Amino acid sequence: EEQLLESGGGLVQPGGSLRLSCGASGLTFSNYVMSWVRQAPGKGLEWVSHISATGLQTDYADSVKGRFIISRDNSKNTLYLQMNSLRGDDTAVYYCAKNGATWRAFDIWGPGTMVTVSS
Amino acid sequence: DIQMTQSPSSLSASVGDRVTITCRASQSVSRYLNWYQQKPGKAPKSLIYAASILQGGVPSRFIGSGSGTDFTLTISSLQPEDFATYYCQQSYDTPRTFGQGTKVEIK
Numbered sequence: 001e002e003q004l005l006e007s008g009g010g011l012v013q014p015g016g017s018l019r020l021s022c023g024a025s026g027l028t029f030s031n032y033v034m035s036w037v038r039q040a041p042g043k044g045l046e047w048v049s050h051i052s053a054t055g056l057q058t059d060y061a062d063s064v065k066g067r068f069i070i071s072r073d074n075s076k077n078t079l080y081l082q083m084n085s086l087r088g089d090d091t092a093v094y095y096c097a098k099n100g101a102t103w104r105a106f107d108i109w110g111p112g113t114m115v116t117v118s119s
Numbered sequence: 120d121i122q123m124t125q126s127p128s129s130l131s132a133s134v135g136d137r138v139t140i141t142c143r144a145s146q147s148v149s150r151y152l153n154w155y156q157q158k159p160g161k162a163p164k165s166l167i168y169a170a171s172i173l174q175g176g177v178p179s180r181f182i183g184s185g186s187g188t189d190f191t192l193t194i195s196s197l198q199p200e201d202f203a204t205y206y207c208q209q210s211y212d213t214p215r216t217f218g219q220g221t222k223v224e225i226k
Binding site: 035037044045046047050059061062095099100102103104105106107108109110111112 | 157164168208217220
């Protein structure tokens with residue numbers, strides 16, 4: 001069974017940093033584009049970033065560009081999100097998601113990890 | 120950026136009802152349109168991709184249609200486990216964008 005599991009969330013002060021991880025199992029991780037999607041409390045879904053299968057290409061939402069860095073280690077089947085200069089509006093549940101090969105839907109999701117930015 | 124607009128934002132329906140949710144893109148996304156179901160406190164679940172293809176294990180009462188800018192998700196006979204929030208999302212271009220969601224509640 002294909003599974004994703006996020007970790008690394010928690011409480012951080014404004015201006016602080018946090019690194020999220022997402023471990024994959026039951027799938028050939030190195031074959032797939034991977035994404036981060038977030039959801040602020042009581043709000044809808046927002047795409048944050050994605051990374052190519054090789055890790056050579058990345059894209060970011062304007063709201064996080066220059067502050068967040070997505071990366072992956074295919075030897076460890078793990079996706080990362082380095083979050084710097086955190087702000088209150090970054091408070092959200094962060095999900096990692098596998099992208100389908102052809103139509104690029106988010107076909108597998110992790111359960112999410114909560115990030116709270118507050119003093 | 121491609122804007123995705125869902126309607127309605129919420130609806131009340133009874134078990135057995137036929138329910139239709141619409142999603143409109145601000146420009147053509149071809150058939151790169153996906154639907155997700157989310158229950159409270161849970162991660163979203165992929166229901167339909169490529170506008171009309173059901174993910175494995177998704178019941179056939181979920182029907183997706185459309186192409187270009189106008190899309191529809193229909194639940195042919197609403198079941199108790201279908202009460203949730205539904206999101207459309209385009210995967211045609213970056214940034215990937217979601218509709219604001221449609222909450223399906225029990226009447």
